[in-house]
Amino acid sequence: MKTSELRAVIDLGTNTFHILIASVDANNLIHEVYRERIFVKLASDGIETIGPAPFDRGITALRHFANVIKKYRVTEVTSIGTAALRTASNGEVFVRQAELETGLKIHLIQGDHEAQLITRGVLAALPPLDGRILIMDIGGGSTEYILASERGVHWRQSFPIGVAVLHRGFHHSDPITEAEIRDMHAFLDRVLAPLKEILQQYPTTHLVGAAGTFDVMAEVLKDAAAVAHPTSHTLDLKGMEELHFRIVASTTAERLDIPGIPPERVDLIVVAMLLIRYTVQLAGIDRITVSDYAMKEGMLLGIEDSGALA
Incomplete structure (x- = not known):
């Protein structure tokens, strides 16, 4: 091009x-x-x-x-x-x-194609990989997970657990209740069984998030001590844990007052944070990077290879 x-x-x-x-x-x-x-x-x-x-x-x-x-x-x-x-x-x-x-x-496009485009975009935004990573892209209708390393992509799958789906299914109280959180976790245990299984084969402690809630977290929780990179950002994990509990325990009105959260995301960010924390605990994550690139950039970079992406 x-x-x-x-x-x-x-x-x-x-x-x-x-x-x-x-x-x-x-x-x-x-x-x-x-x-x-x-x-x-x-x-x-x-x-x-x-x-x-x-x-x-x-x-x-x-x-x-x-x-x-x-x-x-x-x-x-x-x-x-x-x-x-x-x-x-x-x-x-x-x-x-x-x-x-x-x-x-x-x-x-189907979920697997979506995951393919996300992979292309995210890997283009990161410095050369020095080990295995778990890529996570939370959408409204689905969430994509990809396992990759410097040797290539090992596995990827799209799951019907986007934030709009989780919010409609489990977030009925304001703030969300412990019972609703337990129900959501039980649901994720069933749906994400393939992720748990593949993580036993390809374990990783490095999560790379793309788009949506991760963009919000990158604005609020950038690790000032981390090495600067033009298209990716390391998160402060201690700050993320504190932000998680603050968001999950808050009402809609209280979330509107949290700096860095766009008003358009205050309704869906609770289940998004719960899904991220579930993933962190499932994989034993100790490092989180946010990619500035996601599916749009993957589409742009893939046009030459895949024509109209039909």
Whole structure:
């Protein structure tokens, strides 16, 4: 890809729609021109069917993205839909209406393809690996886990445990109750049994988080003593434990007052923090890195290899 050639990638997530406009040079370095996220919360009425209000929010967001693409005169655009659009009974209806109203052609991808794109993006953001890592990308409808090392990718899997799913299933009280937390843990014990099994074969104590809640944590908990890196950040684990308990014990109103948490995330961040802590305890994690790159960057870097990512 020529440095001057701009491309746009759009990630239609369950909770958030993202657009990234950038070029990639001969050394596979990303040169960003424009980035934006819009919280559409497609699953706010349930992930089985996109409700009328989130449906409209999604179409409105895509109209805006289409205008941005015209402004930057980008002709190469790749748009992908993930868990909510591939799960919802009217996901295909949304895709057709979006194309009619905006001209954007959306490709629905399966969880394994999603994990592949996340892997490509995250590994591009990290310094050379010096051991095995567990990559974790928490979405609204699904969460992807990938085990990788300097020798390559050992395993990856997408699980239907995104924060919108967990919130709707288990977070009914304000603040969340101990009983609800126990129920969620029992659910995760069942669903994440394959992760527990693979960690016995490929143990690691280094977790690499991408996107969503990890971005929030990177803003709040950057380890000032860690070696600086342009596209990844080491977290302060002691601070993370303190933040976890503060968030989980708080009401919605109290979370709005916690510095660094966007108002759009205060409802879903409780189950996200519980899922991260569950993963940390399951794997025995003692080091957490946050990657600035995730699926969008993986899409951008993978365009040359995979065409339209259909």
